[in-house]
Amino acid sequence: MTSSDEQGPVPVTGVKDRVYRSPAGFAGGVLLLGLVGWLGVDAIVAGEGRTPWLALATLILLVPLVTAFTLRPAVFAGDDRLRVRNPFRVVVLPWGQVASLRSAYSNEVVAESGQKFQLWSIPVSLxxxxxxxxxxxxxxxxxxxxxxxxxxxxxxxxxxxxxxxxxxxxxxxxxxxxxxxxAESDKAMDELRNLWEARQKEESAQGEVTVRWAWEIVGPAAAGALLLAILLAVG
Incomplete structure (x- = not known):
């Protein structure tokens, strides 16, 4: 598996928006989901007593979490706005509402209101x-x-x-x-800064910052955690 510092986030061309993902994170997520699925299904099929139910609850909990932190994160950069898809939230920032794009020990976008949002799909590699x-x-x-x-x-x-x-x-x-x-992550941030500087004053790039919780991730994970807690409490 390629380490995150060997191959950084790359833009996916051929679509309207530039899409930045972490190839290492995506590959790691696929491997983890395969391992979790194999162990979970084996426990459900071959397990006895409460084991199949515990395995099912663990799968319901782990699959959304692994997906959230590996396959899901992405940054979509369009002409008018930046859409940040993090593990549990989706943030849409029109370029006119972006105050800065910072790179230190993590990459983040700062809104004019002072809110900071980390760019999970563009990890920093020291x-x-x-x-x-x-x-x-x-x-x-x-x-x-x-x-x-x-x-x-x-x-x-x-x-x-x-x-x-x-x-x-x-x-x-x-x-x-x-x-x-x-570094590849710094190159990606340079591209985002160039796009922001070129588009921030455009009329179509104005608007409000919106933040949406990823209930498609939070809901199943919470259900799995609740089911697992009940099974462990019942004994």
Missing amino acids: RARKRAARQQDRLAADQAAEREGRPRRRRGGFGGPAGFGGGLSSHGGPDVPEGPAR
Whole structure:
């Protein structure tokens, strides 16, 4: 399974809105649902006594929660508004109501009213940021070496030092990509900021912020938790 810092949120093209999801979160959710479903169905079919009922209640509780935190989160960026689908809420912010898009230890959008909403589908990876910073430092060192007429530093084929995996020098090796290196989540936030700055003053991008609870997630999860509590209390 790809780790979140190896592959960040990617925009899904071909639709009207840009859609940002976490590929690692989605893949992890599919695997978790498969595991939970397999164990739960096996307990329901082969279990004895109260076991099938406990397994059923656990499934009703876990399936919505796993879906909420892995498959559900997404950010939809259109010409007029930003729609944030988090685990338990859906927030719609017209671009005119967005005060800022912040990136620190988490990515979040701040409304003009001061409300803050975390962007669950665009997680921050500190490892990816450090790796991008190291890449940027290497690029700066290579550019300085070129200006001074010195050869670029050789690197290993697997990102290690020369001599491991067949290092390539600047001659005959792949060129270092131009431009500042950025983590994937930071690139996604840059795209959202650019869209916000371009559209925030448009008449069609004005309106009110709306927040809706995801009852399709909260309802089944609450029912499963209640059923499980009753079964455990009855003994």
